[in-house]
Amino acid sequence: MHTSPRPAPELAVSEWLNTDTPLTLAGLRGQVVVIEAFQMLCPGCVAHGLPQAQRVQTAFGRDLVVLGLHTVFEHHAAMTPVALAAFLHEYRITFPVAVDTAVAGDGIPETMRRYRLRGTPSLLLVDRAGRLRANAFGQIDDLSLGATLARLIDEPVPTSKETEA
Amino acid sequence: MHTSPRPAPELAVSEWLNTDTPLTLAGLRGQVVVIEAFQMLCPGCVAHGLPQAQRVQTAFGRDLVVLGLHTVFEHHAAMTPVALAAFLHEYRITFPVAVDTAVAGDGIPETMRRYRLRGTPSLLLVDRAGRLRANAFGQIDDLSLGATLARLIDEPVPTSKETEA
Amino acid sequence: MHTSPRPAPELAVSEWLNTDTPLTLAGLRGQVVVIEAFQMLCPGCVAHGLPQAQRVQTAFGRDLVVLGLHTVFEHHAAMTPVALAAFLHEYRITFPVAVDTAVAGDGIPETMRRYRLRGTPSLLLVDRAGRLRANAFGQIDDLSLGATLARLIDEPVPTSKETEA
């Protein structure tokens, strides 16, 4: 038996950096979207997750869309949007980064909850039809990721009718 | 315009290590074949090429065939088959390795000539139809290689008629 | 000709982390002091300077004192003490860290000015007599640093009279 992949939940974003125009998964339908969920003070994100996202951007260029998602679930007072902006500048991160919307009375932000992320870094892959095809916590090797991305890129662009569901 | 890829020249092999049965590209027709051309005393091969070939073997398992090709074109007295066997043992290289056939009166061995290799390490990719799809000298990044391999793996197995040419 | 090393200027500190007791160079007289001047959002500090300071602490244990100095000269709104505390926690930095005192109307903090630091990371070495023996910007190799530290450690502890100057 085989479960068909569920639709990727929409991003809940309180603020965007590195883009003038707010983005939505709905608006990116038809494209492969790579989302690097990270926290700026997470050593594994700085050492592995974010450099890999930058390598994906370099290797696959216009064939997909790379987004960062700042899912702050600890040290909230430290990882503010102004601190994040400085971080992105210093680490030369140029892809659009969404600040995951904080939830009043809860440390876990909204998008992180929707995707049930286990922590950071997490890599989310959304296919051209807007379905969540991978939700991977921790380190992923580049060879396997490259293979997965090629296959997602090579899938046909769905007709508008198919993506409406 | 588009040139169709040429058939991969057959390997000229004087000796095999890590396999009881000699292999040929003809006999591997139908499978994707990854050939790491190296010399055991080439620092770039030891640091980059061979570890990448081992990662390919780990990541893609039975979906393709990884071969080493020992293309000795310098220090011939040093890089003998007995030295190669010790090298493979020490570096825990388990895929089959072919010793490229020496050519009398020429430092460049036969398979290296057939493929016009520029040096070592070189990575050769042969598709299911036996055509040479990549001949890359130097370092290749894992993301791009993973993508290329996935696409070769996903190509249909040719019917026996197609592969006879 | 040879200039004798100048006394290391006292640290100007607005806040200490990782220590209950504020420290001063005067109070540490008699000991070799290694000061890693850094900013938490400086990639070179995270990748090289701070790990080296941690290795120094591990390798030389009680033979010297390792201190961090958070010399914020850019992105002031991002690199606050609360953010620094989270950073130290996440990166498992356990040596005492001083927050360099901000100077009203100037982006460069007070200790950074006193030492005329060129940027971060910078490594400052203070000998048992309280004299500044090295002020190095950028990466320093571990072999040379180990040699320098051994020589500073092996210098005799000055009598109280000598250190008063």
Next chain:
Amino acid sequence: MHTSPRPAPELAVSEWLNTDTPLTLAGLRGQVVVIEAFQMLCPGCVAHGLPQAQRVQTAFGRDLVVLGLHTVFEHHAAMTPVALAAFLHEYRITFPVAVDTAVAGDGIPETMRRYRLRGTPSLLLVDRAGRLRANAFGQIDDLSLGATLARLIDEPVPTSKETEA
């Protein structure tokens, strides 16, 4: 209680590479000597031991003497002097390298026996008085090694009388 370090056994050498003049520890008396015992097909030697010996040569220049010692105790047919010469050329190793003298009927060469080496890589440190001050198997961190070397370098050159014993 404290054992005084024993005299470093003389090297038993069948052949030298990277030097026109054969060397002896007796002839190097008065200098600090760093001996990297290795095998050319030992992955730990290639990845760690030999690069560290090269860094020592770079960092300490004329303050000490770096020697390689090729202690072949396995794969004897592979690690011949001609293969070693090719290896040294390819890996850009420029310090003098001694081939440890083979012992008839025993796989362990003579110098390796005299020093009771546990394997490769091993680092041997000989002080100005010709005494063996370290015999370390495996990886050693650069900070500690730099400290040890500085202290050996800073020891007084013994008078000829002292070194005769």
